[in-house]
Amino acid sequence: MSAGHKESPQDTTVPTESAFFSNPLMSDVESDWSPIHDAAFNGRVLALQRLIAQGSSVNLSTLDQVSPIHGACTQGHAACAKTLMENGANVNSSTVDGHTPLSEACAHGQVTCASLLLQHGAIPLGTSESSSPIHRAAAKGHPECIELLVQYGANVDQYIHQSGSPLHVACSNQHLETVRKLLELDADVNSSVSGDSPLHIAARLSSPQLVSLLLHHGADSSVRNLEGKQPLDIAPPNSLVERLLTQAGGVDSRSTK
Secondary structure: OOOOOOOOOOOOOOOOOOOOOOOOOOOOOOOOOOHHHHHHHOOOHHHHHHHHHOOOOOOOOOOOOOOHHHHHHHHOOHHHHHHHHHOOOOOOOOOOOOOOHHHHHHHOOOHHHHHHHHHOOOOOOOOOOOOOHHHHHHHHOOHHHHHHHHHOOOOOOOOEOOOEOHHHHHHHOOOHHHHHHHHHOOOOOOOOEOOEOHHHHHHHOOOHHHHHHHHHOOOOOOOOOOOOOOHHHHOOOOOHHHHHHHHOOOOOHHHOO
16 A cells, blocks of 8 residues: 655645545555645645644544544654644544554654653553554564653553563564663563563574573573473573573473473
């Protein structure tokens, strides 16, 4: 699917008739993507200001409940996002998929937009992986967004069913610097999701960097998952991860059978 209808930075002409644009935020090939959505998504702040002055609603939603501020924050157009907020945009609006402007900004590493949203009252929590800003930042590897969210009250250990905590999500996606940031922010290194600790996840992925980092921050190498296995039990045989976990005091049950 193509990106939003793009125009050169010098083009500030405001369309006077209804127009439809295909856009990656939309589920349909063609949607009710309006001129104000297009201006916000493409960073055309002068056109956006003119549309607002002419009476366009800053909270106009598409069929999928995408508002102009979703587009501006996804693309990192801080000037457009600020203009929309100053004119009454709902910073906590949600799409049919549960995405908020803040979760979109954090998923794309748009720190400036995320900061603006939080300053204007955006809620830093979510109830699903799609709506939780900190989980989306963890999944995509944006530690700077995670630090900002925690400063505004996000729970570094927020647990979401099937996804677990942000630390589980970051480990599963092998975002080393994001894992480091979460641990520096005192994330629980031994928390469990479906029985697995972050160290189980790192061992299964055979990531010596993750295993070393987790052990350095106090990960328990003796903890067992729902199958009764320690991280060492699921580490690939003769791997660096196996050696690291053995040095940490793990006992490989495979060798005792």
